[in-house]
Amino acid sequence: MSDFWSNWIILLTLIVLIGSVWLLIANRKTEVRGDLPEGEIPKTGHSYDGIEEYENPLPIWWFWMFLSTAAFALIYLILYPGLGNFKGVLDWTQEKQWQQSIDTASLELDAKYAAYAATSIDDLAADPAALRMGRRLFNNNCAVCHGIGGVGGNGFPNLSDHDWLYGGSGDAIVQSITNGRQGVMPPWGAVLGDRGVEDMADYLMSLNGQPFDAQRAARGAGQYKMFCTGCHGADGSGIQALGAPNLKDRIWLYNQLDTPLLENVRHSIRNGRNGNMPSHADKLRPEKIHLIAAYVYSLSQTSRQR
């Protein structure tokens, strides 16, 4: 707010406040003309449909109540923000109050978090209370991409199966959440050419037990050895250290349902893919990440049992 408007508001507020008090004090008495019999209450002279208004006095405590509300307003405006840009002598802000309640809540939760942080993820995954907390954190922070229960979606890995891009151990999950992951599949369209991309796609279909063109797949196999083994491994089972996915398990991270699978795979090879799991080191305390990791870990455990 500019200084002008700030002053304008301060002026208006004070005029209203002082004006109300003046109005109250100036009108606390009235003059009555003419004689009245003893005990009769004078009238104001206002008459509506034959109903006349009496000058019945109010109890004095009303007067003091009005004055005290004015005093309250003044004290409030001195203590808290309200007068234009004036911050108030208490220096109160919404953010500070919010931070205060967060701090109070943290104090309460710290003990619980500390106990969980000292427990291994394997043990936490068997503790229903810890999992409940982890699930709430997951639903608040992770479910928007990975879905409730971590089932994933197109471009967002399923966390409830046994297939892991970067490893499914507790430590690996903590790493993924804390530092994030950058999954980069470079575009090969320029290198392989249109025919090369189609050959490669058919070769991948053959690895997954899908219908494929044998001739193309054979050509693709040759090119696979040249360009792809470095990341995806000689047999296509992927390398977790690099985050390179297993190409043989019929699990497709990028598979838009309104497009045929073959087309999706060709697109991935031709244009590459960029997977970005953001780092949560700044957003979540390590104790929270520990709990979320335990929950995610438990998801794959139950799925394996089934």
Added chain:
Amino acid sequence: MEQTSPPAQSDNQVAAEPAPVTNEAIRVLNLYQTADKIYTRSLEGFFHSFRRWTWIPMLAGYFLIPWISINGRQAVWFDLAERKFYIFWLTLWPQDLPFLAALLIISAFALFTITNFAGRIWCGFSCPQTVWTGIFIAIERFFEGDRNKRIKLDAQPWTLNKFTRKGAVQLSWMLISLATGLTFVGYFNPIRQLLPDLIQLSINAAALFWTLLFIALTWANAGLMREQICLYVCPYARFQSVMFDPDTLIVSYNKTRGEPRGSRKADQKPAAEVLGDCVDCTLCVQVCPTGIDIRDGLQYECISCGLCVDACNAVMEKMHYPKGLISFTTENVLDKGGTFRLLRPRLLGYFTVLILMCGLFAGQLSLRVPLEVDIIRDRSLLYRVTPEGMVENSYQLKVSNMDQREHRYTISIKSDQALIYRGQSEISVAEGEVVDMLARLQLPLTDVRQLNQEVEFIVTASDGAALSSSEKSRFLAPLQTDLHKQTGIKNL
């Protein structure tokens, strides 16, 4: 608005004013005045003792209910922090708010009915303002004596005697205010914990604030404000008159019988003096808690406590006149010579609505199932297709156990299509807990017939309790004909 007068004393009705130019007398009227303190005289009588029998059970209820425990928990406890409201065997949750609304409607119609029937008897016989004021005045009477002694004592200069008496009154008032405040807060913070906390000075800030506030309010309302609350603060005083009709029972003075009033010797026949039955003893004014003269007719200040009826009847008895110069009667009986009519459309209408609401309330309460199921579909994903060729929808299931004990529930689904339920089929939920769990529904792609179909999740208690609740949601699937070619998934 010039101030031409010297500052008048606050309670001065009229201050002399030196006459200015005009011939008319001009007086300055102070628009705010100190109300005269009302000293009520205490007289025994039917309504005086009747009031005791309406007060005692209510006071006992108020002070004792928080001390009742059921299953180791305070029986009536409004737990604001957890938003659970324990009322004996019932636990109400915020979603039960309609019950509160219904209760308020019932209270309103009960008030309308009783007001139309017998005026402001709520005020005179049961309002906490009247009850606590009555208690405070009884304490005054105990330490300072009745009306005349109190007036005399207040006029006296401060002596040790006055100081002791006034001190004793204030101390007793404070103790009662403390009990009142603590009990009130005890409905929200378990009272068995509150008292030791207070004594050990470890009471929490919020509870301390509300206790102190209610001590202050009790003391101010019953000690200082008294009838001022009824006259200037309470809205009921102002709108009660619209519920009145000529057949409403009101405390009224029989003018034709009483006037002209005048004092006389005992046992003198009124006819001899050409006087009415009113001996003008003003006892009816002296006992009135709002300080009015009932002989002026029906006034909005009258709280229908009937104390003036008691006072007048006692005098009539002494004078050997028939009782009932002041009585609970109706305008029709008194002024028009009619008879008391109980059955009239308006009262019957109020009463019918009241009974209807009570019935509805009781019915709804007995039909209430202390179990609630909420389904939240995954917000980010409509459906997904698993590598096994199943269309899968995920749901978050929230099962709230609103009963006062733990239950085991089985979860099942109802749908037109052969959906497969993947998730826990049985859960146990502790008392007052909300358990949220993951539920997935699957359908083979080949079986998809509809894009969007209804599915009902049914949660039923499996431990013998007759509890069941269900909630509907949708199962979404891609059109199978398109996917047949596109997904490239085997086994299609």
